[in-house]
Amino acid sequence: MRGAAALLAGAAVALLTGCAGAAEDDVRAVTTAFEDPAGDPADRCAMLAPATRAALESDESAPCADAIDQLPLDGGEVTAVEVWGGDAQVRIGDDVVFLTETGAGWKVTAAACEPRGEAPYDCELEGP
Amino acid sequence: MSSVDEPTYGFLRNNALSLAFGGLFLATLAGQAVSGTAQFNDQQVANGLEPIGLAGYVTSSSFMVDVMENWQSEYLQFFLYIFATVWLVQKGSSESKEPGQEGTETDREQVVGRHANADSPTWARTGGWRTTLFSRSLGLLMGGLFLLTWAASAVTGWVAFNGEQLGQRQDPVGFAGYLTEADFWNRSFQNWQSEMLAVGSMAIFAVYLRQRGSPESKPVGVAHADTGQTG
Known part of the structure; x- marks a missing residue:
């Protein structure tokens, strides 16, 4: 009985979080490619959410492809992936990356983030 | 009859x-x-x-938690009202029994066991655990639905809360952690308080005000002090 209840709760959470398994793989792949310092800047810029890309270009007064190399995005091993509905968080190397699901797949909304306790992460790259 | x-x-x-x-x-x-x-x-x-x-x-969890948090409070309201009106009265209210009739009443008054009629439900006639259970089935169903929908409200609220946390660049929390979050208790209490207000005001308004033709009201000409009549 308790097993059945746990199974039902698990199924409910999986449904609500959007079948987390497949989404986790997608999120992990996007983050790994985005954080790869050797990756093509144009490809990495295409992985940004539009508002985040616009914020980067505005802050740096430069095209994204030029500005993205200036950010401390060093890649590394993915140690944790959290997917909740259309939002995700990935811990990769020393960085924490936030993503959102769009019609064109998962896009990065924030990266190069430092924790600030209970307060929101302090991110060098982020949208509104 | x-x-x-x-x-x-x-x-x-x-x-x-x-x-x-x-x-x-x-x-x-x-x-x-x-x-x-x-x-x-x-x-x-x-x-x-x-x-x-x-x-x-x-x-999405955002829609489901908004639905569940309202459903759970409605079922809590009916569960509490059904059980409270067994033991508590409001003199003059059509929502209440007469003062002095508090409690589960006799088998004769409740038409169960050997006092049952030919057309009484089977479980009201058989006695034993079936009659005991059937005698409380309405309240138990409401209580059960409350617990189910409150649990659903907790799970959907947890998923929605963590989505919002990530959207605000904050860490998600575990389920036990969510149950201690202000979000969960605020969603619960803001719905509960409105249900208690609605029930309490209906019980007392029904003493002094009438709605002609409604069984939720006393007949228009019945005295304010007259309890338990509907018309």
């Missing part, structure tokens, strides 16, 4: 109250889905994110 002269009506007329409220429920749920999608998308656009469609919204 049924009578052989009792007129018979069609299905629609016999079930008009349940059908009307069933239809109103579906219409208002659809209204919540449409207005909720618009509100959700206003927030998405403000955050520089993509809007979602109606189907995406009604399968």
Whole structure:
């Protein structure tokens, strides 16, 4: 009985979080490619959410492809992936990356983030 | 008491109250889905994110928690009211029994066991655990539905809360952690308080005010002090 209840709760959470398994793989792949310092800047810029890309270009007064190399995005091993509905968080190397699901797949909304306790992460790259 | 002269009506007329409220429920749920999608998308656009469609919204935790948090409070209201009115009275209220009648009453008054009629439900006649259970089945169902919908409200609220946390660049929390969050308790209490107010005010307003023709009210000319009459 308790097993059945746990199974039902698990199924409910999986449904609500959007079948987390497949989404986790997608999120992990996007983050790994985005954080790869050797990756093509144009490809990495295409992985940004539009508002985040616009914020980067505005802050740096430069095209994204030029500005993205200036950010401390060093890649590394993915140690944790959290997917909740259309939002995700990935811990990769020393960085924490936030993503959102769009019609064109998962896009990065924030990266190069430092924790600030209970307060929101302090991110060098982020949208509104 | 049924009578052989009792007129018979069609299905629609016999079930008009349940059908009307069933239809109103579906219409208002659809209204919540449409207005909720618009509100959700206003927030998405403000955050520089993509809007979602109606189907995406009604399968999201944001919609489900908004529905569940209201359902749980309605079932809590009926569960508490059904049990409270066994033991507590309000003199003069059509919602109450007469003072002095507090409690579960006798088998004769409740028409159970050997006092049951030929047309009494089977479980009211058989005695034993079946009659004990059937005698409390309405309250137990309401209590059970409250616990189920409150649990659903907790799970959907947890998923929605963690989505919001990530959207605000904050860490998600575990389920036990969510149960200690202000979000969960605020959603619960803000719904509970309105149900308690509605029940309490109905009990006392029904003493002094009337609605001609409604069984929720006393007959118009009945004295304020007269308890338990409906008309």
